[in-house]
Amino acid sequence: MTAATREQAALKRSIAATLVVGASGVVFGILSGSLSIAFDGMFSVVDASMTCMALLVSRLIARQTSGRFQLGFWHLEPIVLLFNGGLLSLLSLYAFVNAVGTLMSGGRPLEFGWAIAYAAVIVAICLAMFLIGRRQNREIRSELLALDVKGWAMAGLITAALLVAFVIAALLQGSVYEGWTPYVDPAVLAILTLCLIPVPLRTVFDALKDIFLVAPPELDAKARAVAADIVARHGFREVRTYVAKVGRSRTLEFHFVVPHDHSRQSLADFDRVREEIAHAIGGDPRDRWLTVAFTADPKWVD
Known part of the structure; x- marks a missing residue:
């Protein structure tokens, strides 16, 4: 059941x-x-x-x-x-x-x-x-x-x-x-x-x-910590995170700025990063709306 x-x-x-x-x-x-x-x-x-x-x-x-x-x-x-x-x-x-x-x-x-x-x-x-x-x-x-x-x-x-x-x-x-x-x-x-x-x-x-989509402090802190770890391990330039909680659901957005000369830029590489983030965030995937985006132009993350 x-x-x-x-x-x-x-x-x-x-x-x-x-x-x-x-x-x-x-x-x-x-x-x-x-x-x-x-x-x-x-x-x-x-x-x-x-x-x-x-x-x-x-x-x-x-x-x-x-x-x-x-x-x-x-x-x-x-x-x-x-x-x-x-x-x-x-x-x-x-x-x-x-x-x-x-x-x-x-x-x-x-x-x-x-x-x-x-x-x-x-x-x-x-x-x-x-x-x-x-x-x-x-x-x-x-x-x-x-x-x-x-x-x-x-x-x-x-x-x-x-x-x-x-x-x-x-x-x-x-x-x-x-x-x-x-x-x-x-x-x-x-x-x-x-x-x-x-x-x-x-x-x-x-x-x-x-x-009113007020960002929960605990969820915001967790998203920032996960994002900082990903940036450090994968050599990205920077990241922006956005979180909200609506009822039982959690909405999380991660927007990474990737260097132009980054060594790994294939879709498979980026999908593996998404898997790492999903695993680190945890929770029931059915009650989670997760968006992970990558760009080389910082204007798309603000």
Whole structure:
């Protein structure tokens, strides 16, 4: 089974589990009267829709090229990540504002029995999906799957925090602090969303770097080191390197200036240099766009 097939299978399983969690959150949110559970369910529904989009992009990337998209479909990956991260950020911000409004209006009564049962089951599901996804992605190394694993971690942390808060609030009932229990649900939601907003925002910033073709420092340093070694060993005059990362793909260009009196200038010689560079760069050739050019005129490298 190829990495692309395993990635798609993992995303399909995640979609099914996310839909179950999302539907449960909506139902239990209504039954318990909990804003935080309803937010948890909506978060899962949005995450499932984004995972569906990620699955579609994964299938397109596996095709590599088409007549219309001759440079491949890699550019769709950061677009999906940007849309996903932006949507989750807006959802978290809206939930935070709603929670603050509920706190200011006197809180919200909650049926803790339903809430605790829901939270315990969902924490177990999220933990299982997080561990399975992380183990698989150690071999697949997919950014789409990495985002999905991050989504399960976020969902699990949200629900775990809800579980702790609901248990504490349930213990307060019948005590002198019972009057504070209506504030538990919106307070927990406000704290959670405020803490979670930076997580999808990081995904947004990383996706923007890919979309704007910002050169990754590590890839740039590696390309320069490989180019310098080739120049030294083969007696070329100079070299220019250009790198970019778009989703899982890496784009690298090497432009060498060859002396007019260079001893080896056959196509076979230059092809061997290309092989050396490809081997030194490494990685999956299917996710790498490598261009190696040679010229005797420096004007063609700038």
